[in-house]
Amino acid sequence: MKANGLLSASQSALMAVVGRLMGIIDVPLRYLQRKTGQTGMAAFFLAPNMAIFTVFVLVPFVINFVYSLTGGSAIFLSERSFVGAEQYSEIFACGNYLDPNSCKQDVFWIAAGNTAAFVVLQVSLMIVAALITALILNREIIGRGFWRAVFFFPVLLSPVVTGLIWRWIFQRQGVLNGVMQGLGLEPHDWLTERNSAFFASIGVSIWAHVGFYTLILLAGLQAIPKDLYEAAQMDGTSRQRVFWRITLPLLMPNLIVVLVLALIKAVQIFDEAFVLTHGGPGTSTMYLVQYIYETGFASELRNPGLAAAASILMGAVLVVLTLVQMAASRRNEKKGAR
Amino acid sequence: MARAVYFVTRRRGASGSGRGWHWTDVFTWVWLIGGLFIMFAPAAWLTLSSFKTPAALSEFPPTLLPYVTETVKIAGNDKPLPLYDVTLPDGKMARLVELRRVGTIAQMVDPAAPETIIKVNIKDRKPVQKLHFETSNYTEPFVHFDFLRYLWNSVFVTVTATLITLLVNSMAAFALSKYQFRGQNAVLIVIVGTLMVPLAVIMVPLYSVVSSLGLLDTLWGVILPTVATPTGVFLLRQYMLTIPDELIDAARMDKASEWQIYWRIVLPLSAPALAVLAIFSVVWRWNDFLWPLIVLSRSSLYTLQVGLNVYSGQLNVQWHFILAMTVVTMIPVVLVFVFLQRFIARGIATSGLK
Missing domain, CATH: 1.10.3720.10 (MetI-like)
Structure with missing residues (x-):
């Protein structure tokens, strides 16, 4: 019972801190909203997820194709040499299929x-x-x-x-x-x-x-x-x-x-x-x-x-x-x- | 007893109608009891084994429960010596201590009279065993190996990734469910489309992206690529669509900002869906293996999963530690299973997500 009370006390304290924090965030966001308008805020809400998404899923997905056309053991794309379809022909180089x-x-x-x-x-x-x-x-x-x-x-x-x-x-x-x-x-x-x-x-x-x-x-x-x-x-x-x-x-x-x-x-x-x-x-x-x-x-x-x-x-x-x-x-x- | 058997074996509508057991009833219970054994016995066996001493672990065939040989201290010997039940040549039983062993003959003494040495063939004796739970299997890896560090890394990755996932996914879901804007469908299609791009297909370029951002060999390199889950966005959006727009319009009349609408109205109302996503995210991130294995090469950054893989891949596997740490790794998931299994089952049944 006592532990429960403590838990809920610390919980409500945490919620109060988070609530205050969100109140502070609201000030610049209201300013932003005046600039963009109501619907414009959709872009703001989408931005973090789409940014992470673009960097860690879409970009890798696209450069994967470029990667498969380059050779060498370097990690960075700029240090890799273009070899065309050589990697693919390497895979398909078989004496007997x-x-x-x-x-x-x-x-x-x-x-x-x-x-x-x-x-x-x-x-x-x-x-x-x-x-x-x-x-x-x-x-x-x-x-x-x-x-x-x-x-x-x-x-x-x-x-x-x-x-x-x-x-x-x-x-x-x-x-x-x-x-x-x-x-x-x-x-x-x-x-x-x-x-x-x-x-x-x-x-x-x-x-x-x-x-x-x-x-x-x-x-x-x-x-x-x-x-x-x-x-x-x-x-x-x-x-x-x-x-x-x-x-x-x-x-x-x-x-x-x-x-x-x-x-x-x-x-x-x-x-x-x-x-x-x-x-x-x-x-x-x-x-x-x-x-x-x-x-x-x-x-x-x-x-x-x-x-x-x-x-x-x-x-x-x-x-x-x-x-x-x-x-x-x-x-x-x-x-x-x- | 007969009543109990009747209670267990009776079938709805079967009593009195004269129908007995169909073969499918027998098959049902064989399958269920067999399933119970196959699904739980391996984890139970792992847990029992994790309390055995290295000596007990190397025994073959293995015993079910963790036993150790009882030992006794004898004057003139520094170490405690193992105790055996011996069948003496005259057919009597005696409880003796082994001093040393030469070939198949053991030199043994009676602890009460340690002066007279009795020679015993090792075929005529059995060790005296007692139940013993070797808890040092659990404490040693934390003290002498880095497992406390791995545990902390795993907790940090799981908690941080889940919090970020909940925040960014719910923001995106809010935008996709409560606003009409140009390109909305395109965004949705891109998100759903990436459900089809598994890690295995993009891991080579993802590694170079993470490396050029300087996130290689950091826990953030493990966390960030996983947080923008398309499943999470989709699940939350479907739920937020059911929140009535009138609530939001009323809040706008009261001069609430869009951020306040998201934070004070939509988010609290989405609590059930957020809870499901939180449970999924915790299990996903706790269990992640391949990506942390690629990103983390410094051993102080290993998560439990990577650490377990590395230690179990060594030439001389210290199974007593590995088994105990596997149990530790299993505990959070078992807790989720015991308390939250219903929610997950419902989540999978309704959405087909995993």
Whole structure:
């Protein structure tokens, strides 16, 4: 009680200081308003956000293209030499387009291949898991709020924490091998064997994100009118039929949103996979963002131009995915209007 | 008990109607209980492990709870010696202390009679263990490593970035929702369009921009590029559109300045949306990894996430410290989860933001 009183006292003191401060700010702003007029103040309110936005998003976005046309290891654009499309032809210099090892930038193509495989497996498995979870959470179960929270918990964890939790579980002397030994199975070097490290990175990222997509799908399920189900029940429709004929078609708009969002996120896989395996063993869990990061900043022979070119190629994939999403959601809107 | 089982297993509308358990009911509960285990057990295991001593951590197979071997001080030895339950050759049990070990034979003594040495095969003994929470895993990294510094850096980045985000995003949202001006739609399109420009695509030129502003290797270099979030502007604008314009017109009649309208009317009325954005922003900034990793190279500036990555990437990973610091890094997010999970869930369900 006492602590509460203290808190609210210090809180109101803080509010008084902030209020006074805002009063002082108001004086020059009133003067400004007399100059610009009422609507002119809109520019003032927009200015800070747009300034930060321009400097840290728009300008980098535009000069990224210039970057990808220059060479050398210097950071500042003025110290870089113009090389034209050389970085792009460097990436596409391959002996045989079906074999990444024949390319000059073999690591880029290995990373691209890993990312593609990761995207296909992670997204498809995760959407199935999210759909099942959402369908279950949409049933009349005891403690629905609690169960919804359960699947949401890992979504909030930082990728670094997620990566470390699972590294601790998967390590040679970890609890997973302990359980396997207890069951009479052979312990396995999960993170130092190529295939299991790759599948571990997929599993961990599904674990971390499935709750997010479950929530979106659950919101979609709850928006389906109940009377449709009641009508189906009166007609004695079987459960399978209800699912395929009512639930799935009406959930389709949400499923498409979830699909594209998950694809866009999966293409950018980095944090948790990086902490889990650091791209290893070898390059078996090296994904595109890690390639860009290492080419641009981390490696001895850093090449920001090449990293910029690679990031533009990745950005192009993301733009295509976003356009697909927009087209899909427009088609859905049209359907809804009909 | 039977009533309890009935209560847990009954289903709405099922009682009396003669319908039993459908296979989907079984599947539902298997999935839920399995989910409970898979979602929480890893973090719980991490937390339990973080209280183990290095010796207990290297044990295989690992024990569930943190145990240490009990020790006893014996006259003539400086260090406390480990205690074992020994099966003697005559089949009797005894509690002995190990003096030294040669191959598979241990020289042990009875603490009550430390003069007579008993030779025991190490197969015939088991260490006496007790539950022990090694709290120095938590205190040591703060005292001897820079983790207190990392914690402070993380708090500073999170709090500052969130405050700036709330201010500049709400100002922009106010302009975009309560004024009509030329180019308004263009501004909105640009903001929504940048939702599609993730950090990974622009990190190389962003690095050069931050570096030419002299912000490289500063916490401001971490904070500033993140604060003008398009999601925040969009979320607040949608909310402010629902605030009636009559309120603002009335305030103008009373000679309120535009700044006063923003500060005294629109901002307090937007409190629910501001709260959602604040929660999101805290989680985003606390969890940020890639950008701080790029900007910060001086170790005194690391945030917790970067510090954890660096220490866990060393050749000899000191897992007892790493695990404890991972738990520390997890705590704010767990608090958000316990107290604010409902708001976040609602925010995601209605807007699809993350």
